[in-house]
Amino acid sequence: KNEVEQSPQNLTAQEGEFITINCSYSVGISALHWLQQHPGGGIVSLFMLSSGKKKHGRLIATINIQEKHSSLHITASHPRDSAVYICAVRGATNKLIFGTGTLLAVQP
Amino acid sequence: EPEVTQTPSHQVTQMGQEVILRCVPISNHLYFYWYRQILGQKVEFLVSFYNNEISEKSEIFDDQFSVERPDGSNFTLKIRSTKLEDSAMYFCASSRPGWGYTFGSGTRLTVV
Numbered sequence A: 001k002n003e004v005e006q007s008p009q010n011l012t013a014q015e016g017e018f019i020t021i022n023c024s025y026s027v028g029i030s031a032l033h034w035l036q037q038h039p040g041g042g043i044v045s046l047f048m049l050s051s052g053k054k055k056h057g058r059l060i061a062t063i064n065i066q067e068k069h070s071s072l073h074i075t076a077s078h079p080r081d082s083a084v085y086i087c088a089v090r091g092a093t094n095k096l097i098f099g100t101g102t103l104l105a106v107q108p
Numbered sequence B: 001e002p003e004v005t006q007t008p009s010h011q012v013t014q015m016g017q018e019v020i021l022r023c024v025p026i027s028n029h030l031y032f033y034w035y036r037q038i039l040g041q042k043v044e045f046l047v048s049f050y051n052n053e054i055s056e057k058s059e060i061f062d063d064q065f066s067v068e069r070p071d072g073s074n075f076t077l078k079i080r081s082t083k084l085e086d087s088a089m090y091f092c093a094s095s096r097p098g099w100g101y102t103f104g105s106g107t108r109l110t111v112v
Helices: none
Strands: A004-007 A010-014 A019-025 A031-037 A043-049 A052-056 A059-064 A069-074 A083-090 A096-098 A102-107 B005-007 B010-013 B019-024 B031-037 B044-050 B053-057 B065-068 B075-079 B088-095 B101-103 B107-111
Touching: A004 A083, A010 A019, A019 A031, A019 A083, A019 A102, A031 A069, A043 A052, A043 A059, A043 A069, A043 B101, A069 A083, A096 B031, A096 B044, B005 B088, B010 B019, B019 B031, B019 B088, B019 B107, B044 B065, B044 B075, B075 B088
Parallel strands: A010 A102, B010 B107
Antiparallel strands: A004 A019, A019 A069, A031 A043, A031 A083, A052 A059, A059 A069, A083 A096, A083 A102, B005 B019, B019 B075, B031 B044, B031 B088, B044 B053, B065 B075, B088 B101, B088 B107
């Protein structure tokens, strides 16, 4: 069983829709990261969370430590949001354990 | 904004050859990492480096792999005798306590 599970694996949305991507983990963590990977392959860090909620522009990330669950929300989605969104957790050491990612396609 | 720089962006090598992947982490970061992503799979941890020594390594990071920080700025990953299954995207990253990671743009290694 994967230590970090994401759902859905694939998501197609219409421009303007509200999007939610979920992440569940089974290990103790010091922080949870949401990352974005574009087709060229580069990885960009979106959020690092250890509790509560963070917002940056149209992106919102929440975490519930007791339930070992995090969500990434995109409001007013746009085709340029199309990418793979990856949840990764950081444990007692500094290494990240990655989920398999959610492939998001936002259609105009 | 500070960046992690990786070179080369693409490398093709013959099976059995040695390759060195290079990275310049962010200057005030203290932790350095190599990750890899085989095509179509999730990103996997290889090794972390702190205070001029390996702090953690995965089962993937066997005797064929080594890391160095030779001059205080560069951080290299060496694969001594490449195998076909080493073909992957290799990401360097750096971090400092309490802050998130910064990833490089990756080196796509193809072993033929």
